Amino acid sequence: MAATIDVLPSLVDMAGISMKENKKLDGVSLKPLLLGEDQDWEERFIFSHWNGAVSVRNQDYLLDKEDRLFDLKNDPGQLEPIINPSDSLQALFVEAKANWKNKVLSELDRNRREVFPIGYSKSTFTHLPARDGIAHGSIQRSNRFPNSSFFTNWISESDSITWDAEVLTSGNYKATIYYTAKESAVGSIISLEQGENQLEAPVLIAHDPPFVAVEYDRYPRQESYEKNFRPLELGIIHLDEGVHSIALKSKKINGPEFIEVRLLVLEKLDEKNERLFQCLEDG
Numbered sequence: 001m002a003a004t005i006d007v008l009p010s011l012v013d014m015a016g017i018s019m020k021e022n023k024k025l026d027g028v029s030l031k032p033l034l035l036g037e038d039q040d041w042e043e044r045f046i047f048s049h050w051n052g053a054v055s056v057r058n059q060d061y062l063l064d065k066e067d068r069l070f071d072l073k074n075d076p077g078q079l080e081p082i083i084n085p086s087d088s089l090q091a092l093f094v095e096a097k098a099n100w101k102n103k104v105l106s107e108l109d110r111n112r113r114e115v116f117p118i119g120y121s122k123s124t125f126t127h128l129p130a131r132d133g134i135a136h137g138s139i140q141r142s143n144r145f146p147n148s149s150f151f152t153n154w155i156s157e158s159d160s161i162t163w164d165a166e167v168l169t170s171g172n173y174k175a176t177i178y179y180t181a182k183e184s185a186v187g188s189i190i191s192l193e194q195g196e197n198q199l200e201a202p203v204l205i206a207h208d209p210p211f212v213a214v215e216y217d218r219y220p221r222q223e224s225y226e227k228n229f230r231p232l233e234l235g236i237i238h239l240d241e242g243v244h245s246i247a248l249k250s251k252k253i254n255g256p257e258f259i260e261v262r263l264l265v266l267e268k269l270d271e272k273n274e275r276l277f278q279c280l281e282d283g
Contacts, residue, residue: 001044001046001057001058001059002030002033003027003046004027005025005026005027005046006027006028006029006030007027008025008027009025009027009028009029010027010029010030010031010034012029013029013031014029014031014034028042028044043058043059044058045057045058045093045096045100046058047097047100047104049104049105053065054097054100054101054105055097056093056096056097056100057072059072060072060073061089061093062078063090063093063094063097064078064081067090067093067094067097068081068082069081069082069085069089069090069093070082114164115164115165115166115243116128116132116163116164116165116166116246117165117166117168118165118166118167118168118173118239118246118266119167119168119169119170119171119173119239119266119268120168120169121168121169123268124267124268125265125266125267125268126265126266126268127263127264127265128163128165128246128263128264128265128266129262129263129264130146130149130150130151130161130261130262130263131146131147131148131149132146132163133151133161133162133163133261133264134161134162134163134164135151135159135161136159136160136161136162137156137158137159137160138153138154138155138156138159139151139152139153139154139159139160139161140152140153141224142224142225142260143222143223143224144222145222145223145224147223148223148224148226149224150224150227150229150260150261150262151260151261151262152260153257154250154253154257154258154259154260154261155253155256155257155258156250156253157249157250157251157252157253159249159250159258160247160248160249160250161247161248161261162245162246162247162248163245163246163247163264164243164245165243165244165245165246166242166243166244167194167239167240167241167242167244168241169241169268170238170239170240170241171238171239171268171269172236172237172238172239172269173236173237173238173239173266173267173268173269174233174235174236174266174267174269175192175199175233175234175235175236175237175264175265175266175267176231176232176233176234176264176265176267177190177231177232177234177248177259177261177263177264177265178229178230178231178232178261178262178263178264178265179203179207179229179230179232179259179260179261179262180207180208180209180227180229180230180259180260181203181205181206181207181208181258181259181260182206182208182255182257183206183208183255184254184255184256184257185203185206185253185254185255185257185258185259186203186204186205186206186254187202187203187204187252187254188202188203188250188252188253188254188255188258188259189201189202189203189250189251189252190202190203190232190234190248190249190250190251190258190259191247191248191249191250191251192234192237192246192247192248192249192264193246193247193248193249194237194239194240194244194245194246194247195240195244197237197238197239197240198237199234199235199236199237200234200251201232201233201234201235203232203259205230205232207229207230209227209228210227211225211226211227212225212226212227212228213225213226227260227262229260229262229263231265236269239266246264248261248264
């Protein structure tokens with residue numbers, strides 16, 4: 001029995017490197033199992049948590065969110081819970097789940113505001129994908145599943161896309177969006193804003209590619225299909241340190257529909273890169 005919590009300790013062990021831990025890792029190295037080494041494998045519980053529901057399992061049994069116990073060896077599909085399990089076996093799993101909830105879930109702050117960090121001191125680029133953006137007005141996601149989605153149906157100048165963000169390093173950033181646009185949208189104006197800081201750029205090139213590899217699906221997928229999105233450099237914007245909303249807005253829309261947006265990339269500029277970029281803009 002293994003889980004994703006075992007990936008990191010396994011990679012560290014197989015790479016032969018040491019790692020300093022502020023807290024003890026939940027997972028264990030699977031190297032002995034992968035290499036077929038003889039080793040007494042310690043009995044353990046693995047916990048799963050999703051949207052408030054918690055289950056726990058070991059090698060032989062699983063206790064679900066309703067405290068029903070399943071025999072994984074004889075019923076791997078978990079079709080029928082064990083009828084009248086022994087009190088000691090049931091109590092072992094119920095107690096383990098209760099202790100985990102008290103220890104782990106108690107640390108979660110469910111009222112915490114989730115913000116996207118921008119400008120980490122040791123990183124140059126920050127990617128703000130559509131997955132983490134918030135659509136306003138008529139704008140819709142390409143699919144109800146956020147992962148690999150993009151924003152579409154931008155039809156009004158009052159529509160916008162925002163990211164709740166925390167700028168860790170104040171300074172100037174080169175902004176690039178990845179977009180598609182119909183021919184009728186050429187000449188439209190897009191704006192990137194953080195409070196009083198603003199940057200505007202025109203859409204000069206139409207780019208309206210088809211979805212990729214639709215013809216290979218035997219049945220239409222529920223997830224979003226991919227497109228080939230084109231980069232558009234908006235220019236340089238100054239971002240102030242602190243928690244601020246980053247917004248994409250339209251100052252002017254030509255035609256019935258504005259651009260589709262997959263990604264916003266912010267590149268933190270030092271003085272040398274800033275001068276170089278400014279020279280390239282000035283020709």
